[in-house]
Amino acid sequence: MSRLTALILTHDEEANIGRTLDHLQWVEEILVIDSGSRDATLAILAGHPTVRVLHRPFDSFADQCNFGLSQIHTPWVLSLDADYRIPAPLATEIRTAIEDPANAAVAGFAIPFRYCIGGQPLRSGLMPPRVSLYRLGSGRYRNDGHGHRIVLSGPVKRLRQPIFHDDRKPLQRWLSSQRNYQAIEAAKLRSTPSRKLSVADRLRKHTPLAPFAALVFCLLWKGGLLDGWRGWAYAQQRMYAELLLNLMLLEGRDMVIPHDRPAGSLTAGPSSPGSGHGCSGS
Numbered sequence: 001m002s003r004l005t006a007l008i009l010t011h012d013e014e015a016n017i018g019r020t021l022d023h024l025q026w027v028e029e030i031l032v033i034d035s036g037s038r039d040a041t042l043a044i045l046a047g048h049p050t051v052r053v054l055h056r057p058f059d060s061f062a063d064q065c066n067f068g069l070s071q072i073h074t075p076w077v078l079s080l081d082a083d084y085r086i087p088a089p090l091a092t093e094i095r096t097a098i099e100d101p102a103n104a105a106v107a108g109f110a111i112p113f114r115y116c117i118g119g120q121p122l123r124s125g126l127m128p129p130r131v132s133l134y135r136l137g138s139g140r141y142r143n144d145g146h147g148h149r150i151v152l153s154g155p156v157k158r159l160r161q162p163i164f165h166d167d168r169k170p171l172q173r174w175l176s177s178q179r180n181y182q183a184i185e186a187a188k189l190r191s192t193p194s195r196k197l198s199v200a201d202r203l204r205k206h207t208p209l210a211p212f213a214a215l216v217f218c219l220l221w222k223g224g225l226l227d228g229w230r231g232w233a234y235a236q237q238r239m240y241a242e243l244l245l246n247l248m249l250l251e252g253r254d255m256v257i258p259h260d261r262p263a264g265s266l267t268a269g270p271s272s273p274g275s276g277h278g279c280s281g282s
Helices: 017-022 039-044 061-070 088-101 171-191 198-206 209-221 229-251
Strands: 004-010 029-034 053-054 076-080 108-111 113-118 130-135 139-144 147-152 154-157 163-165
Touching: 004 017, 004 061, 004 229, 017 039, 029 039, 029 061, 039 053, 061 139, 061 147, 088 108, 088 130, 113 229, 130 147, 171 198, 171 229, 198 229, 209 229
Parallel strands: 004 029, 004 076, 029 053, 108 154, 113 163
Antiparallel strands: 076 130, 108 130, 139 147
């Protein structure tokens, strides 16, 4: 009997999904929820016999993931984005964790991440651990800003080996996604009382320093300079994302930021699933 199902959301992920599936050959069941891919994603999925594809129009990441959970029957779920790689040491750790009697009361496991540029893992990534492995029925997904997260009803442990976040879609796709992401994030920060925000989110909401802090933090504190040009590229990505967010927050005050987009065009829409987020969270 299968013990584990990998759950993945897809929308035009031909640049990533084949590589992700190649690193899941040890998983007996893979469920993919596709929201209208128009590229070669479905053809790639059809070439993997362990993959079951269900089609569902995109409404939100949380709803897509919760629908996927309703279609799974194994005791454990490994929720992944279409651009995640599971290295062999992590695969071994996952199999050990779900079979260990000492984890009988554990609801899920948080897994650390290594961000990749051009397939090369960085030391300077800012992605926090996420609950990506959990028992079926132990929780539900909720939208949270531009992302989403699983809320579990029991204790969570942490694994040691990382997932590699290895997105190789074109830069233009990433830039487009960030405009959607930061619009949603700005709306969340505006609507949340400052006392309920983390220190980092208070900095993002009330000062223009966050973009520059992100650049310095990635390059110096996290060692991005030692990652060469990839470290610089990642640091600039993070600075760009924070600059977008800062401009959108300023636009909501008494300052008018000119732009060439029609009003309301920064809201997330059906194109959002192409941004790369799947059931692993924000």
